[in-house]
Amino acid sequence: MNNPYFKIYQTSDWVFPYHRYGNTGTVHSIFETSLNICVSNQLLHISSSQYLSSYGIAVSKENFNTLKASIRIGDIVVLKAHKIVIYTRRNTFVLDGENSEIVCLCSHEVSVNQLERKELLLMVNHVLKRQTIGIENSDRFETVQKILCTPPIQKQQFEDVLNFLIGRGIGLTPSGDDILLGYHFGIYILTGVNQLTGNMHTHFLNTTIISRCYLEAMVNHRVASPVFELNCAIKVKEKEKIQKALDSVSQIGHTSGVDFLFGFAMAITFVINKFGGIHDET
Numbered sequence: 001m002n003n004p005y006f007k008i009y010q011t012s013d014w015v016f017p018y019h020r021y022g023n024t025g026t027v028h029s030i031f032e033t034s035l036n037i038c039v040s041n042q043l044l045h046i047s048s049s050q051y052l053s054s055y056g057i058a059v060s061k062e063n064f065n066t067l068k069a070s071i072r073i074g075d076i077v078v079l080k081a082h083k084i085v086i087y088t089r090r091n092t093f094v095l096d097g098e099n100s101e102i103v104c105l106c107s108h109e110v111s112v113n114q115l116e117r118k119e120l121l122l123m124v125n126h127v128l129k130r131q132t133i134g135i136e137n138s139d140r141f142e143t144v145q146k147i148l149c150t151p152p153i154q155k156q157q158f159e160d161v162l163n164f165l166i167g168r169g170i171g172l173t174p175s176g177d178d179i180l181l182g183y184h185f186g187i188y189i190l191t192g193v194n195q196l197t198g199n200m201h202t203h204f205l206n207t208t209i210i211s212r213c214y215l216e217a218m219v220n221h222r223v224a225s226p227v228f229e230l231n232c233a234i235k236v237k238e239k240e241k242i243q244k245a246l247d248s249v250s251q252i253g254h255t256s257g258v259d260f261l262f263g264f265a266m267a268i269t270f271v272i273n274k275f276g277g278i279h280d281e282t
Contacts, residue, residue: 075087105222
């Protein structure tokens with residue numbers, strides 16, 4: 001019996017070649033539409049072709065469902081430069097990336113004026129009105145929001161924000177981490193400033209490995225494909241594309257996408273407040 005041989009359609013450059021973090025690993029976690037492989041404390045995300053993680057690969061929906069039906073957490077994985085081999089009880093699955101499209105999902109700066117920022121914020125808030133974030137309101141959370149929306153932010157203030165947000169919330173991607181991801185993304189594309197600098201890795205140890213991998217990818221400006229599409233839509237300033245991208249991001253995970261947009265909205269607010277005295281700078 002031949003081993004199932006699946007084509008990898010797309011690969012994030014952050015995890016290519018596939019053995020860049022090590023040659024052996026295990027299946028770490030399995031979800032409805034994705035799974036994670038752990039290699040030397042770094043994750044590699046596998047999904048169907050509708051979604052590409054900042055640290056992932058994408059196969060066809062049919063192949064993903066076949067794979068998911070057979071694997072278990074702890075199954076052994078061997079990684080080569082262009083192939084990933086997963087050993088399950090039923091089969092040995094070979095994922096072939098020889099002709100995979102290598103994708104750089106890099107966030108990039110956009111040029112928008114104050115009016116366009118305000119219009120973007122209205123669009124984001126319109127999406128958020130229909131949703132609920134994963135962190136309950138509290139006096140401390142309100143203080144964190146005020147800090148993140150009000151320039152300038154002092155170093156100690158941002159440390160306090162990190163201590164509050166990172167790892168806060170339930171599940172494998174805590175809401176506080178997703179809020180921070182959205183905030184960092186917004187600050188970077190609107191100002192070019194990398195908010196998550198310095199000794200971030202110490203903070204990242206205070207959350208789950210899945211969130212840590214997303215945060216570390218974000219520090220290096222890698223984002224998931226729906227966020228990348230949002231970035232591109234904002235750059236070309238087409239409202240229909242922006243709206244479609246916002247809706248797509250909001251559907252990520254249980255509350256992950258909504259939490260991300262909540263952080264993004266605070267970043268836009270911060271930039272609006274920073275340039276509050278400028279009528280139409282470009």
